[in-house]
Amino acid sequence: MEFQDVVRRRRMVRNYDETPVDPAVVDRALAHATRAPSAGFSHGWAFLVLDTPEDVRRWWRTTSDDVDHPDRWLAGMMRAPVVIVPCSSKAAYLERYAAPDKGWSDRDEARWPMPFWHMDAAMASLLILQTAVDEGLGACFFGIPPERNAAVRREFGIPQAFDPVGVLTLGHPAAQAGAAGSPTRRARRPVAEVVHRGRWGHPASPPA
Ligand SMILES: Cc1cc2nc3c(=O)[nH]c(=O)nc-3n(C[C@H](O)[C@H](O)[C@H](O)COP(=O)(O)O)c2cc1C
Numbered sequence: 001m002e003f004q005d006v007v008r009r010r011r012m013v014r015n016y017d018e019t020p021v022d023p024a025v026v027d028r029a030l031a032h033a034t035r036a037p038s039a040g041f042s043h044g045w046a047f048l049v050l051d052t053p054e055d056v057r058r059w060w061r062t063t064s065d066d067v068d069h070p071d072r073w074l075a076g077m078m079r080a081p082v083v084i085v086p087c088s089s090k091a092a093y094l095e096r097y098a099a100p101d102k103g104w105s106d107r108d109e110a111r112w113p114m115p116f117w118h119m120d121a122a123m124a125s126l127l128i129l130q131t132a133v134d135e136g137l138g139a140c141f142f143g144i145p146p147e148r149n150a151a152v153r154r155e156f157g158i159p160q161a162f163d164p165v166g167v168l169t170l171g172h173p174a175a176q177a178g179a180a181g182s183p184t185r186r187a188r189r190p191v192a193e194v195v196h197r198g199r200w201g202h203p204a205s206p207p208a
Helices: 005-009 025-032 053-063 071-080 090-097 116-134 146-156
Strands: 045-051 082-088 137-141 167-171
Touching: 005 116, 025 045, 025 053, 025 082, 045 053, 045 090, 045 116, 053 071, 053 146, 082 116, 090 116, 090 146, 116 167
Parallel strands: none
Antiparallel strands: 045 082, 082 167, 137 167
16 A cells, blocks of 8 residues: 555554454564664664454453443454554663763753653654554554553553553454544644744644
8 A cells, every 4th residue: 555545544443353363463563663763773672462352351340330331432443353452661761871872871850851761662653553454454543541551551560660651453444334433523633734934833722
């Protein structure tokens, strides 16, 4: 598929049919994820992959009380045969930037203007979303309920040095759309409204 088509066609899929996903496609999505850029080439990310019915069920049982009476969102999402949990490691970045070629040996967190560890895991996640489109599949990135974080860590053995940044479902889109996403309720902001050339001067911009 043309790259422009991948970008334009990508949207979050919230309803899947139960057709299994070719494991080679999952591997390709993960390989693409590791091609994402990362600050200092730290690649302080890791991916928990759940691709058996038992493991996927464990995911939903760990993150929801409603698996036996799911709403439309949950029913559609639970059918996805693959769940991927991208994680980021702040420690890996502090460690990497303390190396001689970077030299921040104080490991001072104040040096970091943005949490690059989360940003890099997000960039990797986008590559998974785009690979899904390229393969004719669907995917959705969504958040883990904060109150379930500890249970997720426990159930899947995620070490303290890693933080799940969210979670992705991956599968074959069902014929019927799933729960409606926000784009059904609000318009995409036009490029002209979000781009500020030379100076932040667009009348629609909020004051700085
Ligand atoms: C960081 C992040 C968190 C999101 N969390 C959720 C979520 O919890 N549930 C959900 O259904 N969609 C979630 N989404 C999907 C967004 O709603 C979706 O990307 C947005 O409405 C634009 O739609 P599109 O991706 O289909 O173009 C999330 C997306 C991002 C990037």
